[in-house]
Amino acid sequence: MRIEPLTNWIDERLSISSLTKLADKKEVPLHRHSIWYYFGGMTLFLFVVQVVTGILLLLYYRPSAENAFESVQFIITEVKFGWLIRSIHSWSANLMIATLFIHMFSVFFLRAYHKPREITWISGAVLLFIVICFGFSGYLLPWNKLAFFATKVGTEIAGVVPVIGHPVLRFLRGGDDVTGATLTRFFGFHVAVLPATATVFLGVHVALVQLHGMHVPKKYEHNYRRMKFFPNFIMRDLIGWILAIGVLAALAAIFPWELGEKADPFAPAPAGIKPEWYFLFMFQTLKWLPAKILGMDGEVLGIMAFNIIAALLFVVPFIDREPENRRRHLIFNVIGVVALLYIVVMTIVGYVAK
Amino acid sequence: MRNCKLKIEKCKLQISPLSPGAGRRTGSSQNFHFLVFIFQFSLFFIFALCSATVSAQPKNSCIECHARLDDPRISAPAKLFDNDIHKSRGLMCNDCHGGDPTATTAEAAHDIRKGYLGKPKTLDIPAYCGKCHSDANLMKRFNPSLRVDQEREYYTSVHGRLLKEKGETRVATCISCHSVHGIRAPSDPLSSVYPTNVATTCAKCHASADYMKPFGIPTNQFDNYKLSVHAKTLYDKQDLSAPTCNDCHGNHGATPPGIASVANVCGQCHARQAELFQTSPHKKAFDDRQLGECITCHGNHAIPKPGDQMIGTQQGALCINCHTQGDKGFIAAGAMRSRIDELIASIDKSSAILNLAERKGMEVSKPKFELKGATDALTHARVLIHSSSTSEVDKVIEPGMDAANKGYQAGVGALAELSFRRKGLAVSLVFILFLAALVYLKIRQIESRQEQTNVS
Numbered sequence: 001m002r003i004e005p006l007t008n009w010i011d012e013r014l015s016i017s018s019l020t021k022l023a024d025k026k027e028v029p030l031h032r033h034s035i036w037y038y039f040g041g042m043t044l045f046l047f048v049v050q051v052v053t054g055i056l057l058l059l060y061y062r063p064s065a066e067n068a069f070e071s072v073q074f075i076i077t078e079v080k081f082g083w084l085i086r087s088i089h090s091w092s093a094n095l096m097i098a099t100l101f102i103h104m105f106s107v108f109f110l111r112a113y114h115k116p117r118e119i120t121w122i123s124g125a126v127l128l129f130i131v132i133c134f135g136f137s138g139y140l141l142p143w144n145k146l147a148f149f150a151t152k153v154g155t156e157i158a159g160v161v162p163v164i165g166h167p168v169l170r171f172l173r174g175g176d177d178v179t180g181a182t183l184t185r186f187f188g189f190h191v192a193v194l195p196a197t198a199t200v201f202l203g204v205h206v207a208l209v210q211l212h213g214m215h216v217p218k219k220y221e222h223n224y225r226r227m228k229f230f231p232n233f234i235m236r237d238l239i240g241w242i243l244a245i246g247v248l249a250a251l252a253a254i255f256p257w258e259l260g261e262k263a264d265p266f267a268p269a270p271a272g273i274k275p276e277w278y279f280l281f282m283f284q285t286l287k288w289l290p291a292k293i294l295g296m297d298g299e300v301l302g303i304m305a306f307n308i309i310a311a312l313l314f315v316v317p318f319i320d321r322e323p324e325n326r327r328r329h330l331i332f333n334v335i336g337v338v339a340l341l342y343i344v345v346m347t348i349v350g351y352v353a354k
Numbered sequence: 355m356r357n358c359k360l361k362i363e364k365c366k367l368q369i370s371p372l373s374p375g376a377g378r379r380t381g382s383s384q385n386f387h388f389l390v391f392i393f394q395f396s397l398f399f400i401f402a403l404c405s406a407t408v409s410a411q412p413k414n415s416c417i418e419c420h421a422r423l424d425d426p427r428i429s430a431p432a433k434l435f436d437n438d439i440h441k442s443r444g445l446m447c448n449d450c451h452g453g454d455p456t457a458t459t460a461e462a463a464h465d466i467r468k469g470y471l472g473k474p475k476t477l478d479i480p481a482y483c484g485k486c487h488s489d490a491n492l493m494k495r496f497n498p499s500l501r502v503d504q505e506r507e508y509y510t511s512v513h514g515r516l517l518k519e520k521g522e523t524r525v526a527t528c529i530s531c532h533s534v535h536g537i538r539a540p541s542d543p544l545s546s547v548y549p550t551n552v553a554t555t556c557a558k559c560h561a562s563a564d565y566m567k568p569f570g571i572p573t574n575q576f577d578n579y580k581l582s583v584h585a586k587t588l589y590d591k592q593d594l595s596a597p598t599c600n601d602c603h604g605n606h607g608a609t610p611p612g613i614a615s616v617a618n619v620c621g622q623c624h625a626r627q628a629e630l631f632q633t634s635p636h637k638k639a640f641d642d643r644q645l646g647e648c649i650t651c652h653g654n655h656a657i658p659k660p661g662d663q664m665i666g667t668q669q670g671a672l673c674i675n676c677h678t679q680g681d682k683g684f685i686a687a688g689a690m691r692s693r694i695d696e697l698i699a700s701i702d703k704s705s706a707i708l709n710l711a712e713r714k715g716m717e718v719s720k721p722k723f724e725l726k727g728a729t730d731a732l733t734h735a736r737v738l739i740h741s742s743s744t745s746e747v748d749k750v751i752e753p754g755m756d757a758a759n760k761g762y763q764a765g766v767g768a769l770a771e772l773s774f775r776r777k778g779l780a781v782s783l784v785f786i787l788f789l790a791a792l793v794y795l796k797i798r799q800i801e802s803r804q805e806q807t808n809v810s
Contacts, residue, residue: 076717083717235797239790246786253779256715
């Protein structure tokens with residue numbers, strides 16, 4: 001059977017051939033740091049895994065304080081391969097945040113945010129915060145003891161911000177306490193608000209990457225080879241994605257994500273409660289800060305400092321505008337290394353601390 | 355008694371009036387004097403307010419005078435009375451002792467014409483307290499739920515009978531347990547009759563060999579009680595529902611329960627066990643031999659935590675104290691113990707496999723919860739042994755065994771599922787690696803073709 005008439009029919013209407021011509025022309029620079037290009041694609045792949053497994057979990061999940069825990073328990077004990085889907089969803093979420101951090105730091109250190117890629121950087125920073133919100137909202141959904149108290153502590157931290165803190169806390173919780181209303185709200189954020197927002201920013205981010213092409217570090221600007229994006233680069237990406245599926249399957253089978261005990265709002269908080277690993281460095285910092293700093297509340301100052309750092313992240317391309325400025329390059333490298341070391345060390349300290 | 359005179363100081367306040375026409379003043383001088391006026395007026399207002407507050411509280415010469423005396427026997431009541439529940443309800447010294455609390459001299463305050471009663475004799479104490487505490491109409495004003503039969507009940511106690519019938523004044527009266535002048539509500543943890551303090555209060559007399567010598571009763575009850583499961587529950591777990599002396603002996607009517615009534619005492623809390631015992635063959639056998647129903651096996655003050663070792667026919671079991679090999683009770687005891695042991699072994703086996711599955715990451719909280727059905731059955735079976743009936747025990751052991759077996763099967767299933775996952779993972783990884791290798795080979799093939807094209 002000949003399929004040419006069919007492809008012609010489609011091409012006349014959707015102009016597929018122009019896209020394939022475009023893909024054929026697209027190239028990826030090859031140099032010593034090309035390996036970092038793969039982390040953006042890996043993050044995107046893990047996001048797709050999240051969407052697919054998330055939709056499957058939605059078939060059984062019931063978002064209420066009375067049913068959430070039981071429905072997740074049902075998914076992992078009764079539903080065929082439900083345990084696999086749930087564990088992959090949880091592990092993939094964590095790996096996605098890890099690859100996202102690697103992607104962001106690689107872009108930072110390679111100074112890939114310079115003109116004309118400022119908006120690409122900003123959309124990426126927005127996506128980072130969206131993904132963190134995904135993690136925070138999704139953590140509560142199984143409605144287990146740890147998630148309940150972690151959400152309580154997390155929203156309390158948001159509540160100490162001056163002026164807007166309390167309204168934000170009430171908005172997040174859907175009242176003064178973490179209740180079934182909080183769960184319903186977080187479910188809404190997790191499956192509707194955040195995916196919609198993420199899709200928009202992801203579209204912008206990916207489109208801009210296609211528009212500007214891959215950034216080449218200054219050092220290799222006149223000394224690099226090229227690789228065809230399709231099929232050479234995308235097939236290398238594919239190897240990474242296939243291996244990622246293997247890693248996810250192994251993690252799910254060997255270390256299935258725990259469900260724990262059902263949340264009991266009247267029970268005392270478990271001792272040594274900690275947030276997810278990607279919040280640990282902030283959590284540990286707030287724990288170590290003295291109660292009063294220059295007469296001000298230490299915790300409030302710490303939260304304000306993190307907010308300022310988060311805001312600074314967005315304006316990085318506008319502070320470091322001169323690719324030729326070597327002194328500024330050095331300063332930014334030092335800042336990046338210190339930030340990275342701080343995050344790693346404080347995360348380890350937070351993990352081992354009692 | 356030493357005379358005591360109260361010095362009542364009278365304070366007078368003199369306020370210099372401000373003369374409005376006291377000479378011509380400059381603007382700043384006028385402002386200054388206006389401020390002085392405001393200051394003085396404020397002082398006057400505050401002082402007047404304080405005086406009014408102070409004068410609202412009537413003077414009580416009993417407290418004021420007794421508190422200043424050097425002899426601690428006389429001054430202590432005035433100091434202790436601050437924490438007394440009677441004071442918190444508005445009662446003062448003269449409400450019990452009579453006299454005139456407004457008098458300024460000891461003679462006038464202690465005037466018998468003003469109803470002064472003084473310190474009551476030991477023999478009179480129950481009636482002294484009973485003046486109010488036996489008066490239902492009066493007590494309603496302070497605490498409508500408080501009983502008013504304490505005095506009557508007291509005279510039914512060993513303490514009360516010895517006091518009334520033999521004039522024995524070494525026995526406990528109201529103040530021996532409740533203390534005097536510093537009396538606190540029994541619900542106050544500092545009260546001498548708060549549940550955790552009762553045994554110590556009783557032990558003040560009952561653990562003293564010298565004090566108890568004339569009465570010829572043992573003094574080891576407190577030491578024994580401290581070894582008991584009841585004391586451990588009360589002191590270590592702070593569980594106020596655990597019994598202390600008065601819960602078994604009564605408080606105002608304190609009496610050792612006789613053999614005939616001891617089961618009723620224990621049965622207040624252990625109702626099901628008492629009920630089963632009444633219908634068991636042991637009831638008649640114990641009655642015939644004049645044996646205390648519960649205490650024969652469990653003891654009285656030093657009641658140990660009951661355990662399965664108490665039942666059965668092995669060394670150390672209590673059943674063989676009376677039963678001998680081959681008799682009906684001996685066989686029943688052995689059978690009940692073996693059924694309980696079987697259920698325990700079954701529960702342990704199920705718990706072990708479920709814990710193993712849980713440690714390996716399997717979700718088994720539901721079967722673990724359902725295994726509680728077996729542990730509940732075990733508890734029930736341990737209660738049912740008081741019926742001395744093997745068939746009664748079997749009725750709960752059977753469902754317990756079923757629940758334990760279901761738990762075990764769930765554990766086996768979880769481990770089988772784990773094994774399936776591991777094997778599935780191995781197969782998947784082989785497939786995944788094979789796929790990755792295929793893609794890699796394809797890339798090489800494509801790139802080799804591209805190189806050839808470039809060269810040509």
